[in-house]
Amino acid sequence: MSAAADARRAGARVEEVLDRLADSGDRAACAAAEELVRVLMEFYGAGLARITERLGAPALAPLLDDDLVASLLTLHGLHPDDVETRIGRALRTADAPVEPLGFDAATGVLRLRTAPAAGSGCGCGSGAADTTRAALEDALACFAPEVTGVDIETPPPPAPLLQIGTRPHTPARVP
Structure with missing residues (x-):
């Protein structure tokens, strides 16, 4: 299975877990899970930002045609295009x-x-x-x-x- 398909499957799984928590009626658990997802997104976004800064535009250019990389860069507001x-x-x-x-x-x-x-x-x-x-x-x-x-x-x-x-x-x- 491709990395892009794995990433899509992982994203769908996160949504399923959050939906299940929301359906449970436990608002505190649901809020904690959503906060955890946000914090992890910020954490990985900061790491990705550092990687893109250090690589620079010329080294990043060949990666922009990869749908997973492009999706992650766009998700974190880092895509240069x-x-x-x-x-x-x-x-x-x-x-x-x-x-x-x-x-x-x-x-x-x-x-x-x-x-x-x-x-x-x-x-x-x-x-x-x-x-x-x-x-x-x-x-x-x-x-x-x-x-x-x-x-x-x-x-x-x-x-x-x-x-x-x-x-x-x-x-x-x-x-």
Whole structure:
């Protein structure tokens, strides 16, 4: 299993434990667990900040394409790239044929445009669109967690080409 998958699984496990504590009704235990998670995040964030300072930008650059490293740097506010650059990296990583139309920082919504699937004819793209959306959302969660929603616009398929030909010449009938 990859490090990124392990990290996602660990994050999900933390959420499960916190949810279980919240469901228990023991407010003191729930508050203590949440404080512990916050303190550990601060502790590891401080260590990560020191590592990034000592490495410097040139040594850090090759690590920015790793989804786990990028996610940790972003989570702790240490990623050197702005949100637009990280969105671009996520779109390249997802390898989805989309064009960014804009990101609204206030709502967290990223607008994208994709071309209709080649040869689909109907322009509905139902299965492909779901797969594309899932790949995009996974990549954006790692590289640009500020994106909380994705709107994908699909232009209508082009109108079919109308072939106009000439009719064979037939002599006019005389009545």
